Amino acid sequence: MTVLDQDGVRVTVDGAIATVTLHRAEKRNAQTFATWRALAAAGRSLPGTVRVAVLAAEGPSFSAGLDRRAFTPEGFPGEPSFAELARLDDASLDEVIAGYQEAFSWWRRNDVISVASVRGHAIGAGFQLALACDLRICADDVEFAMRETSLGLVPDLGGTSPLVSLVGYARALEICATGRSVHAAEAERVGLANLVVPAAELEAATADLVAALVAPPRDAVVETKALLRSAVASDYDTQRAAERAAQARRLRDLLGEGD
Structure with a gap:
């Protein structure tokens, strides 16, 4: 069942599994401001x-990043140009960027596990979109790169936090500051990719992982994801307390002792 199809983003739902597909293959799935609105709508x-x-993409590239028209004086038709954005006051510009970030933030909500199925280029905004997901299954032709700094910008679509969590501060800084490419073997070695498979096997490997993810009871997975996310910022005793509370909820639910 298709629940959304707009601006190069299509969402289909089959029971417990939703597939969000980027389908601007002729543009290597380059993203626009409209793409980001559609991705935010996908979450809703x-x-x-x-x-x-x-999260998947049609064609040989996952996403080549922000559409190059964004960097022209005209920008996207009907959208504010970068020059117009720069002239906004701080509060207004903050609000605009926060709206763009919504496309990248919902993938980590606790009630859904998100899986990026990545092939070919995942550059800039494409890299940040892959990083937005909980897990990444990659084809052996994958190429990640954070090119924002080479354009005089910064990664501002939520990608810095997961990148540092996955590869550590020093490697994240080196990847971002140099803008270099990270290919499949390195991506798997440093933790950017959960699994790398031959390109021809990407869809099957993604399907296998999804089947494993939906096998356990939903509430147990939701609670576990919430615990793991909180573990990043919590001290040991706080995290143990959270584990105890979550287990109490699970035991009472399983035994029908909940409120």
């Missing part, structure tokens, strides 16, 4: 039955 469109959201 998911039925409550969805447990796993797969």
